[in-house]
Amino acid sequence: MAQRGNVTMRLWRGTAAGGQFVDYQVAREEGMVVLDAVHAVQAQQANDLSVRWNCKAGKCGSCSAEVNGYPRLMCMTRLDLFDPGEPITVAPLKTFPLVKDLVTNVRWNFESAKRIPPLKPGPLTAEEQRKGEFQMMQQDVDRIQEFRKCIECFLCQDTCHVLRDAQDTDKFFGPRQMIRLANLEMHPKDSADRIPMIKKEAGVGMCNITKCCTEVCPEHIRITDNGIIPLKERVVDRYYDPVTMLLNALRPGNTKLR
Amino acid sequence: MAAATQQLAWGRFTLRRDAWWLQPLLVILGLGGFGLYSTYRVFENAHYVAGLYQSPLGSPDLRGYVPWLQAFVPFTISPALLILPFPLLFRLTCYYYRKAYYRSFFTMPPACAVRGASSHAYPGERGIFLLQNLHRFFLYLAILILVILWYDTALAFGLETGHLVVGLGGFLFLGNVILLSGYTFGCHSLRHLVGGKLDCYSCDEGSKARYKVWQRVSWLNTNHMGWAWASLFSIWAVDLFVRFLDIGLIRDVRLL
Structure with a gap:
């Protein structure tokens, strides 16, 4: 009524x-x-x-x-x-x-975004060279498509307690930029290595998974489960898991370890 | 028209007027209650077995493998004391439980857009909290224990008696291992390991197969919180059942 x-x-x-x-x-x-x-x-x-x-x-x-x-x-x-x-x-x-x-003034969000290396396309496959364009299969598009729904309202940045209460903007880029990083890192055509940056400069370790960013997101992006945690696990592969670290050492040049 | 101004300081604790405190309170009651109960059971050191039923709080019994350990402590070591640290570490480093305890016990933050009680800011994964990065290793141990709990469930249905036993206990055990499996196989670290770490799901046959496994783990992972709580309460229920059965407070209902 x-x-x-x-x-x-x-x-x-x-x-x-x-x-x-x-x-x-x-x-x-x-x-x-x-x-x-x-x-x-x-x-x-x-x-x-x-x-x-x-x-x-x-x-x-x-x-x-x-x-x-x-x-x-x-x-x-x-x-x-x-x-x-x-x-x-x-x-x-x-x-x-x-x-x-x-x-x-939400300028800081754009300043931190500028510090993230953009997409760096890898070499074309033989098939792509013949067609003269990149090809992406649907299953590869699906996962990163979620991140591209972001409308940059910065509600996630506002509710993140690391930025909100502690104002630790020098230690953590915040959930919005984690989603930007996840979108680039999980892109099948990208060849840049952002893992050291994600750990150090972007400060993924500052997120303690309290999921407020996911809770307030008006686009219902599962920021923590699909973006931040997968990035944390990639950092673990590189810096904390002795098994994957050993495999990495044995396969030099292969930063995107499978 | 504008009414008289209200002198409310912006920047105070929170402007929220809903029951934001309810969820952290329930988590404190749930996790705190289970913590107190399991601590009591660790030191009670009795009633872990009742007939065919072996309580998940005391299974497997590792005491025979480390008999020398008893010499170092002034109390009698229980099977629960030796086994519980492993699932405890799995849950303490779990990405869902991190949300639960950081919000409820550390109030970092207690709820969204609510300032925490601590004057200290969250320092990041440092010191003992670096262990949170080793969640996958506790997952491996949790899978091993899960295999044993499935075996215990087979025992509850009479695996070693030579004939099928169908009782209330068997169904409780079955429900518990199903919930524990849903929790364990929906783990964020497992999701990463089976396929989340790949950037291309269509590049070769191996990645296509891993994509399918990743989808299934992702399905379980969507409600990781639900599996976490349901499996916690099912462990609690099964242990209470075994304990009460052994004490003689209740009797098993047998269909076969």
Whole structure:
């Protein structure tokens, strides 16, 4: 049943220098999402409210915020998810430097992405040379396709406690970049070796598998199970498992050991 | 219109208002309860066998292989004390249980977007926690123990009696080893070893075959948490059954 009446939107207003939550009353309409209510506040009561958004369809990853303390896309969070009598709190992503109101500076994510070596295609097979193009079979596409669903909303980076609470951005690239690395490392046509980087610079050992990144991902990418843990196991192959280390030593040049 | 401002400090413990504390609390109760019970059973040193049934907490009995060990401790060594460290290490280094204990016991973090109680940040896999990288070796031991538990299940159905025995205990044992197998063969490390480490699943016949095995392990792995809890409780249930049977508190229901 449609819920009538007003909803109290408790929005964070302020800058890095300071601020507070401010309550706004918004007329509730059927099917309304949090971003609709925030837009209503911006249009009718607070023209100077800063909020980042683009597609309003859960695909651009711009309107990430913390709704009632939980990292969500505002455009994909319906108001009827919450108790109608309770105010809905909307706060900016806590992990990143605040610019103003609900807008944060997520530049660091792009800076760390730049440090990841891009795809380095290996030599073409005889068949590929004849056709003049790469060929990938469906079973090889399937696994990495999941990682390519990422919309870079950075909710996973926001909820990762290593980045959020400890601000250890110098030790860990975060779940988003782990997915980028997994996408490249598991690519059948890639010939670059990123395992030393994954262990050291990207800091995969800083993840303690608490799976909050997977929990908040709006694209339902199984970040931990399909991305981070497989990368950890590849690091184990190279640095901790004496059996695979010995096999590696006996087969020099074969970094992608089978 | 804007109402009076609320002076809430941004950056406090959490802004979540749902029951985020429930899951860590249940994990503490579940793992803590099993930990206390199994510790008691390790030092109780009795009631591991009842008729055809050998409790998984005391199987296999390794005491005969290390008789010299008794000289080093002031208490009587039980079969559980010798065998339990291996499945314990398998579960302690398990990727699911890491989530469970880091959230519940270390509060790093207790729930998503909730600040932990500790003032120390997670330092990464260092010191004793480097053992977490050796999960695959504990997996190998867990598979060995699993083979023995399947043998114990065959014994529960009368393997050594010469005729089929069908009792409640047999079904409990069977359920337990099935759940343990689902947990063990859905292991993240196994998933990596059977095929996850490959980059190309179509390059040759070997990788095509490994892809199929990887798919099956992946299917089990999808609900690794469910298998982990179900198998933990089934071990608990089977051991309680054997213990109560041996004490004489209950009687086995025999169909054959």
